[in-house]
Amino acid sequence: MDKVIVLDAEGKQVSFTSEKKALKLLQEGKAVEISRDPFTIRLARVVDLPAREERPAPARPGEGKRILLHICCGPCGTYTIQRLRDLGFAVTGYWYNPNIHPFAEHEMRRETLRDYAARVELPVIWHEAYDMPLFFRQVAGHEAFGERCRICYRLRLEQTARAAREGGFDAFTTTLLISIHQDQEAIRQIGEEVGAALGVPFYYEDFRRGWSERGRMANQYGLYKQHYCGCLYSEWEAARARAVKPTR
Secondary structure (H helix, E strand, O other), rough: OEEEEEEOOOOOOEEEEOOOHHHHHHOOEEEEEHHHHEEEEEEEEOOOOOOOOOOOOOOOOOOOOEEEEEOOOOOOOOHHHHHHHOOOOOOEEOOOOOOOOHHHHHHHHHHHHHHHHHHHOOOOOOOOOOOOHHHHOOOOOOOOOOHHHHHHHHHHHHHHHHHHOOOOOOEEEEEEOOOOOOOOOHHHHHHHHHHHOOOEOOOOHHHHHHHHHHHHHHHHOOOOOOOOOOOOOHHHHHHHHHHOOOOO
């Protein structure tokens, strides 16, 4: 038989007990039977239960903190902004992407972010200069995939960290962490190095779990979705991959 429900003299449920112990209490006149289905007894005395300790809800990691989010494009900002807000962060976007080539593509992505930010009420700090010559100077002689990418990550994350320090932000991070095409560990390593050097913590999270949600939200908001990472070299590589892709 199931455990017996035990009430006190005021009818408060105080515990469960075994049928054997319940029958003994009844025999000793310390309780009366209330019901057999379910088997319930009521004690002859009032039981003072200790007050249940109310445990505070665990604090969200971003509660009360301001974070500067480097945004590489509108679609990658969708889930990432939402996730950081869910964690309690007050999010401000930061636009600095000198790798994006040509200039028309850079402006298309910037305007896409501008429109999306207005729709989700995201404040954005815009780095107005187009530092494409700086990007090309830094990757000259290091154009191979992976090698140039690390240089590109560092260029953008250093600038974001500087802006975060100047703006008094509690942390900085990047939407690059949502892309399944980027080197997650390299971004993490460089972000933490840059953060330590400039005195602003780098917030790391593997946002790739939101990759499919990113696509859904980009479609929902009708955002422009690019077909290459951003630099001239990635455009060549993407075009070459499409050219050799077998047709069905």
